[in-house]
Amino acid sequence: MSTFFISAGYTQSLNDYSLFINFSEGSLTTLLVYVDDIILPENDKEEIERVKEALNKTFKIKDLGDLRYFLDFEVARSNKRIMMNQRKYALKLLIDVGLLAYKPAVTPMDNLVKLSSTGSVSFTDVHAYKRLIGTLMSLIPHLT
DSSP, rough: OOHHHHTTTOEEOSSTTTTTEETTTTEEEEEHHHHHHEEEOOOOOHHHHHHHHHHHHHOOOOOSSOOOEEEOOEEEOOSSSSSEEEEHHHHHHHHHHHOOTTOOSSSHHHHHHOOOOOSSSSOOOHHHHHHEEEEEEHHHOOOO
């Protein structure tokens, strides 16, 4: 698919190979591709329509309208901004690990507890624990 976008005048980003950029006649158009999903931000309606027509001729696409969900992100728009969140993903995680009914705690552990390698109860399902930690890490924004 990348050759299709390149032949249509787009340049593939060196930082993210799923991002394609086109500067033409004072207009910037970007395309974000993930497997069989393409996000076409709408800043140049004529260019977006041209790309959609070309894609449809080659791949037979379906226009799903305004972006609502993408890669576990929920997208909401107002007149002034676009907001993204992972609420649905976080709720699914809580349901999957059986923690949906738990109440939030300011500090999940008593800060006076002394940790040791003996005398403590270990986590019974190591695989579930690893899966939970990996999933939680995907919810945390990567700050660099």
